[in-house]
Amino acid sequence: MFKDLDPLLHSQLRLAVMSLLISVDSADFTFIKEKTHSTAGNLSVQIDKLSEAEYISVEKSFKGKKPLTTCRITKKGIKAFEDYVIILKQYINK
Amino acid sequence: MFKDLDPLLHSQLRLAVMSLLISVDSADFTFIKEKTHSTAGNLSVQIDKLSEAEYISVEKSFKGKKPLTTCRITKKGIKAFEDYVIILKQYINK
DNA sequence: AATTTATGGTTTATATTATAAACTAGTTTA
DNA sequence: TAAACTAGTTTATAATATAAACCATAAATT
Numbered sequence: 411m412f413k414d415l416d417p418l419l420h421s422q423l424r425l426a427v428m429s430l431l432i433s434v435d436s437a438d439f440t441f442i443k444e445k446t447h448s449t450a451g452n453l454s455v456q457i458d459k460l461s462e463a464e465y466i467s468v469e470k471s472f473k474g475k476k477p478l479t480t481c482r483i484t485k486k487g488i489k490a491f492e493d494y495v496i497i498l499k500q501y502i503n504k
Numbered sequence: 505m506f507k508d509l510d511p512l513l514h515s516q517l518r519l520a521v522m523s524l525l526i527s528v529d530s531a532d533f534t535f536i537k538e539k540t541h542s543t544a545g546n547l548s549v550q551i552d553k554l555s556e557a558e559y560i561s562v563e564k565s566f567k568g569k570k571p572l573t574t575c576r577i578t579k580k581g582i583k584a585f586e587d588y589v590i591i592l593k594q595y596i597n598k
Numbered sequence: 599a600a601t602t603t604a605t606g607g608t609t610t611a612t613a614t615t616a617t618a619a620a621c622t623a624g625t626t627t628a
Numbered sequence: 629t630a631a632a633c634t635a636g637t638t639t640a641t642a643a644t645a646t647a648a649a650c651c652a653t654a655a656a657t658t
Contacts, residue, residue, distance in 0.1 A: 412520045412540055420516060421645075426506045429595045439606070446506055452646055454608060459644095475654065477606055495596045501523045502589045515615075533636070546617055548637055569625065571635055 411500060418463050419494040423448050424456045428491050431466060431483040439479040457481060465490055505594060512557055513588040517542050518550045522585050525560060525577040533573035551575060559584055 419425055426446040431437060437445075443453050457479075460466045465487030469480045483491075513519055520540040525531060531539075537547050551573075554560045559581030563574045577585075 412523075415516050417516075417644090420514070422509050422511075422514060423645080425595050429506075443606095449647065450607060451609080451648075454606095455645080458608095477653085479607075498592070498596065501519050502592065511615090517616080534634085537635095543618070544636060545619075545638085548635095549616080552637095571624085573636070 413497045413500065415497055415501075416490055416494045418459065418465065419490060421456070423452060424460055427453075427456060427460060427481075428465065428483065428487065431481060432488060432491055436480050436482045438481070442481065460487070463490075507591045507594065509591055509595075510584055510588045512553065512559065513584060515550070517546060518554055521547075521550060521554060521575075522559065522577065522581065525575060526582060526585055530574050530576045532575070536575065554581070557581075557584075 419428060423446060426448075427442055430442060430445055439450075439453065439457070442448075442457075443450060446453065448456075457466070457468060461468045461481075463486075464484055467482045467484055469482075471478050471480065513522060517540060520542075521536055524536060524539055533544075533547065533551070536542075536551075537544060540547065542550075551560070551562060555562045555575075557580075558578055561576045561578055563576075565572050565574065
């Protein structure tokens with residue numbers, strides 16, 4: 411009971427990002443920003459953290475002349491998310 | 505999708521405390537401390553916060569000659585916990 | 599052509615939170 | 629009677645989240 415919750419995932423915005431990415435192949439910065447109702451600054455920081463932990467991969471390219479940041483969840487990220495959910499359920503199921 | 509998570513509950517220790525209290529009539533400080541593997545200092549602070557929000561009620565008395573702090577979840581706390589769980593599930597169910 | 603506005607972010611500063619360490623007050627044990 | 633223990637609280641510090649300010653380029657406006 412009450413195993414530690416991965417602090418990287420136990421954050422509203424990072425959890426929302428992971429939740430989003432787990433159900434799509436990839437998503438770009440603007441899309442994630444809209445879906446999560448986050449500010450660009452906050453999202454930028456949180457994407458960096460998830461990326462540094464290798465929970466997601468980030469690819470920077472251009473769409474026409476505009477920069478495009480594309481995110482994907484990694485295998486490590488999927489595993490971490492699934493583990494987090496299992497532990498979290500111990501807290502919320504009664 | 506991605507409604508805000510009550511920041512008072514989206515904290516590992518406070519969530520553990522609430523999770524514990526929701527399934528018992530009452531619990532004292534030491535019991536909660538053991539069950540949640542927390543330090544007394546941290547637990548004291550977090551109990552105060554839950555108490556100030558009126559998510560729990562705190563009663564200070566004596567067991568023999570030793571101080572005894574007894575905590576109970578309130579109706580407001582039960583409601584907040586239940587709401588939190590509903591919103592959280594939107595993040596973790598795919 | 600030069601200023602303004604928009605896009606797609608990053609960096610930095612600040613507010614909030616969590617945690618640990620130190621402290622209080624009294625009790626039990628050696 | 630001194631040391632160690634119980635049951636906490638308070639305070640200081642470290643970590644985190646968030647907001648505000650900034651940067652570079654592109655597109656639109658005057």
